[in-house]
Amino acid sequence: MQTAISSSDRLSSRGPEPSRLLVVDDDSAIRTVSRLALEYSGFSVTEACDGYTALSWLKSHRFDAILLDARMPGIDGFETCRQMRERLGMDPVPIVIATGLDDDVSIQTAFDCGATDFAPKPLNWQIIIQRLRALIRAREASIHLNGRSLQISSMLKTSSEAVLTMDRNAVIQERKHTEKLPEAVKEMFRPGCAFFDVLPVECSGRVAKAWENAVNGDSIDEFILQFGANGSDMNIQGRFIAGVENEMLCLLQDQTEAFVTERKMYELAYVDQCTGIANEKRLISELTLRLKQERDNGPSTVLIRCATSDFQEFEPRLGRSGLNKLACTIVSRINSRVTKFAKDTSLVLSEPPLVARISESHYAIALSGDGVRGDNIEELAQSILSVLTNCVEIDGFSCPMDWKIGIATSTGTTSPDALLSATAYAIQSGLAVNGNDRIRFYNSGVQENIGRAMELERLLRKDIATGALEVYYQPKFALSDRSLIGMEALVRWNNLELGPVSPARFIPLAEQTGLIIPLSHFVIETVLDQIVCWREEGSPAVPVSINISGHHLNSQTIVEELMAGIEQRDIPCHLVELEVTESIMIEGAGRALANLHELRENGVRISIDDFGTGYSSLSYLRELPIDCLKIDRSFVNSIANDPTAHAIAKAIITVGHEVGLHVIAEGVETPEQLTCLKDAQCDSVQGYLTGRPVDRDHFDIFFGGYVPRSTH
Numbered sequence: 024m025q026t027a028i029s030s031s032d033r034l035s036s037r038g039p040e041p042s043r044l045l046v047v048d049d050d051s052a053i054r055t056v057s058r059l060a061l062e063y064s065g066f067s068v069t070e071a072c073d074g075y076t077a078l079s080w081l082k083s084h085r086f087d088a089i090l091l092d093a094r095m096p097g098i099d100g101f102e103t104c105r106q107m108r109e110r111l112g113m114d115p116v117p118i119v120i121a122t123g124l125d126d127d128v129s130i131q132t133a134f135d136c137g138a139t140d141f142a143p144k145p146l147n148w149q150i151i152i153q154r155l156r157a158l159i160r161a162r163e164a165s166i167h168l169n170g171r172s173l174q175i176s177s178m179l180k181t182s183s184e185a186v187l188t189m190d191r192n193a194v195i196q197e198r199k200h201t202e203k204l205p206e207a208v209k210e211m212f213r214p215g216c217a218f219f220d221v222l223p224v225e226c227s228g229r230v231a232k233a234w235e236n237a238v239n240g241d242s243i244d245e246f247i248l249q250f251g252a253n254g255s256d257m258n259i260q261g262r263f264i265a266g267v268e269n270e271m272l273c274l275l276q277d278q279t280e281a282f283v284t285e286r287k288m289y290e291l292a293y294v295d296q297c298t299g300i301a302n303e304k305r306l307i308s309e310l311t312l313r314l315k316q317e318r319d320n321g322p323s324t325v326l327i328r329c330a331t332s333d334f335q336e337f338e339p340r341l342g343r344s345g346l347n348k349l350a351c352t353i354v355s356r357i358n359s360r361v362t363k364f365a366k367d368t369s370l371v372l373s374e375p376p377l378v379a380r381i382s383e384s385h386y387a388i389a390l391s392g393d394g395v396r397g398d399n400i401e402e403l404a405q406s407i408l409s410v411l412t413n414c415v416e417i418d419g420f421s422c423p424m425d426w427k428i429g430i431a432t433s434t435g436t437t438s439p440d441a442l443l444s445a446t447a448y449a450i451q452s453g454l455a456v457n458g459n460d461r462i463r464f465y466n467s468g469v470q471e472n473i474g475r476a477m478e479l480e481r482l483l484r485k486d487i488a489t490g491a492l493e494v495y496y497q498p499k500f501a502l503s504d505r506s507l508i509g510m511e512a513l514v515r516w517n518n519l520e521l522g523p524v525s526p527a528r529f530i531p532l533a534e535q536t537g538l539i540i541p542l543s544h545f546v547i548e549t550v551l552d553q554i555v556c557w558r559e560e561g562s563p564a565v566p567v568s569i570n571i572s573g574h575h576l577n578s579q580t581i582v583e584e585l586m587a588g589i590e591q592r593d594i595p596c597h598l599v600e601l602e603v604t605e606s607i608m609i610e611g612a613g614r615a616l617a618n619l620h621e622l623r624e625n626g627v628r629i630s631i632d633d634f635g636t637g638y639s640s641l642s643y644l645r646e647l648p649i650d651c652l653k654i655d656r657s658f659v660n661s662i663a664n665d666p667t668a669h670a671i672a673k674a675i676i677t678v679g680h681e682v683g684l685h686v687i688a689e690g691v692e693t694p695e696q697l698t699c700l701k702d703a704q705c706d707s708v709q710g711y712l713t714g715r716p717v718d719r720d721h722f723d724i725f726f727g728g729y730v731p732r733s734t735h
C-alpha cells in the first residue's frame with residue numbers, strides 16, 4: 024500500500040509546463056497541505072481563501088483544474104462552482120468539489136452546480152492527484168477532439184490507462200495496455216463483447232449517462248466500476264472519449280489500491296477502533312449534514328448522550344482487552360434498545376439512528392424525524408438506562424456502572440458542537456425529569472445557569488487577583504465569663520457590578536474551579552497581617568480561625584506556606600486555628616489528614632466545623648488531630664424547642680469534653696438558645712446574638728467581652 028506520493032509519481036507528471044491548479048478553501052491549514060502535496064506532484068498551485076477571491080482569480084488567470092471546498096463562509100463551494108461555470112463558458116475546466124462526507128445530497132448538489140467530480144474529505148492525496156491528472160487529461164483530450172484527433176491518438180499511446188476502442192454501439196473492437204487491469208477485469212472486456220453487457224448492474228446507470236455525454240460531445244464524465252463480492256474488491260475508474268471518426272474510446276485505470284487506502288483512512292478517521300461503531304468525528308459530520316437539512320425545513324434531530332464515570336475503574340481488574348469487551352457489550356446493549364425503539368415506535372425516522380462512541384465512556388445517539396419528541400425520547404432514554412445499569416459481567420468480573428443521560432434537541436442549534444455540549448450541560452446541571460435525575464433534558468435555563476456561573480467565575484478571578492475581597496471577623500465568647508476567646512475569619516465579596524455576593528454562592532464555585540486556592544491564600548495572608556496589626560495596637564491576643572476547604576488542605580504545599588507565613592510574622596502558632604469539615608477528616612483523601620497532623624504538631628489549632636452534620640462516629644474523635652468541635656447551626660437553631668436537637672447537642676458536648684476537646688456552638692441567635700447551651704455545659708458561643716461578622720475597623724468593641732443586649 025502506497026501511503027506517500029512516490030517520486031516516480033512526481034516525475035511522471037512533469038510535462039513541459041506544470042498544470043495550473045486553483046485551490047479554494049477557507050481553512051489555511053488545508054490550503055497549505057494541499058499546496059505541498061500538489062506542488063510536490065508537479066502542479067503549480069494558486070490559493071484562494073474564499074469564493075470571491077477564487078472568482079476574481081478566474082477573471083485574470085487561466086487554470087487547468089480547480090479544487091474547491093464545499094463548505095466555506097460567504098458564498099459556499101456549490102455557488103462558487105456555479106458562478107465559475109458561468110465565467111468559464113464552454114471551457115470544460117475540471118472543478119472538483121471537496122465535500123465533508125461521501126453523502127449523496129452534497130454529491131448531487133455538486134454535480135448540479137456544474138462540478139466535474141467530487142472528493143470526500145479527508146482528502147486522500149493519492150486519489151486526488153490521480154483524479155486531477157485524469158481530469159486535466161480529459162479536458163485536454165476534449166479540447167484536442169475539436170479537430171485534433173491525431174494528437175488524441177498520440178496521447179493515448181503514452182497513456183498510463185488501458186484503452187478500449189469501441190464502435191458507436193459500445194461493442195469493443197480493440198484493446199490496448201490492458202496489462203494494467205486486474206486479470207479478471209481484463210478477461211471481461213474482450214474484443215467482440217458489448218461493453219454494457221459485462222458491467223455490474225449497480226454501476227450501469229452512471230456509465231450510460233457518461234457514454235451519452237461523451238457521444239454527444241457534451242462532457243467527459245468519470246465513472247467507477249466496482250467488481251467483486253462486496254463491490255469493492257476491484258475498483259476501476261473510467262471515462263469515455265470520442266475518438267477519430269466514429270470511434271469511441273474507453274480509458275480504464277485500476278484504482279483498487281487507492282480505494283482500499285481510502286477506505287482504511289475512512290475507517291481510521293471515522294470509526295471507533297474498539298467497538299467498530301461511529302466515532303466522534305463521524306457523529307459531527309453526520310450532525311453537520313442533518314442540521315443543514317434541518318435549516319432547509321427538514322425534521323429535527325435529537326441527541327442523547329450516555330455517560331458513565333465508572334468505566335476506567337475496571338481497568339486494573341479487566342485489563343485493556345476486558346475493557347474493550349465491556350465497551351462492546353455497552354454498544355450492543357445501546358444498539359438493541361435503539362433498534363427496538365426505531366422498529367416499535369410509530370414515529371418515522373428520516374435517517375437511520377446513529378450510535379457513536381465519542382470518548383471512552385461517553386456514547387451518543389442521533390435521531391432525526393418529524394415525530395421525535397420529548398416523551399418518546401424519554402421513554403427510549405429510560406429503556407437505555409435500564410439496560411445499561413444492568414450489571415455487565417466480563418471474564419467472571421461484574422462491572423456495575425452508574426449512568427447519566429443528557430438529551431438535547433437541535434431546535435435553535437446551528438452547530439453539532441453546540442448540540443454536543445448541550446447534552447454535556449444537561450448531564451452536568453440540567454433539570455431532573457420526573458424525579459429521575461439520571462436523565463436530564465437540556466433547556467435554555469441550563470445554559471443560562473452555566474453562563475451565569477462562568478460570568479461569576481470571571482469576576483471572582485479578577486477580584487481575587489486585584490485583592491478586591493475583604494475579610495470579616497465574627498467573635499467567639501466563653502459562656503463561663505463572657506470573655507472573647509477567639510474569632511472566625513469570613514471572606515466577603517462585594518463586586519462592583521454584582522454588589523455583595525454570598526459566600527454560600529461563590530465558595531462552592533471557587534471550589535469547583537480551583538479558585539479556592541488563590542482565595543484561600545488571600546484570606547490567610549490578610550488574617551496573618553491582621554493578627555500582627557492587633558498585636559501592634561496592643562489588643563488582646565486571641566486565636567483567629569480560618570476556614571480551609573478540602574481542596575486546599577489536600578495540596579502539597581499548604582503546611583509549608585502556612586508555617587512560613589506564621590514564622591515570618593513571628594506569630595505564636597496557637598493564634599491560628601483552621602476550621603475544616605468532618606468529611607475531610609473521615610474521607611482522609613490524599614494528603615489532607617497528614618497535613619492536619621503536621622500542622623497540629625507545629626501548634627496550629629484545628630477545629631471541626633459544622634459538627635454533627637457529617638457521619639463521624641463520636642468514638643472516632645479521639646484519633647483525629649483536633650482541638651475543638653463546632654456544633655452545627657442546625658442543632659443550635661432548634662435546641663430550645665426540639666428535644667432531639669437538644670439531645671444531640673448535649674451528646675456532642677459530653678463526648679467532646681470526655682476526649683478533651685473545646686466545644687463551641689455556632690449560629691446562636693436567641694437568649695433561649697444561649698441558656699440551653701450554657702445548661703448543657705457548652706464552652707463557648709458564636710452567633711448573631713453575641714456578635715455579627717464585622718470588618719477589622721469595627722471589631723474593637725468585642726475585645727472587652729460580650730455584653731448582653733438588654734444592657735446595651
Ligand code: C2E
Binds near residue numbers: 530572633
Ligand atoms: P461557616 O464556616 O459555617 O461559617 C459560618 C456562617 O454562619 C457564616 O456565613 C456566618 O456569617 C454565618 N453566621 C454566623 N452567625 C450566625 C447566626 O447567628 N445565624 C445565622 N443564620 N448565620 C450565622 P458566611 O460568612 O455566609 O459563610 C458561609 C460559609 O462560607 C461558611 O460557613 C464557610 O463554609 C464558607 N466560608 C466563608 N469564608 C470562607 C473562607 O474564607 N474560606 C473558605 N474556604 N470558606 C469560607
Ligand code: CA
Binds near residue numbers: 511570632
Ligand atoms: Ca467555619
Ligand code: CA
Binds near residue numbers: 632653656689
Ligand atoms: Ca460552620
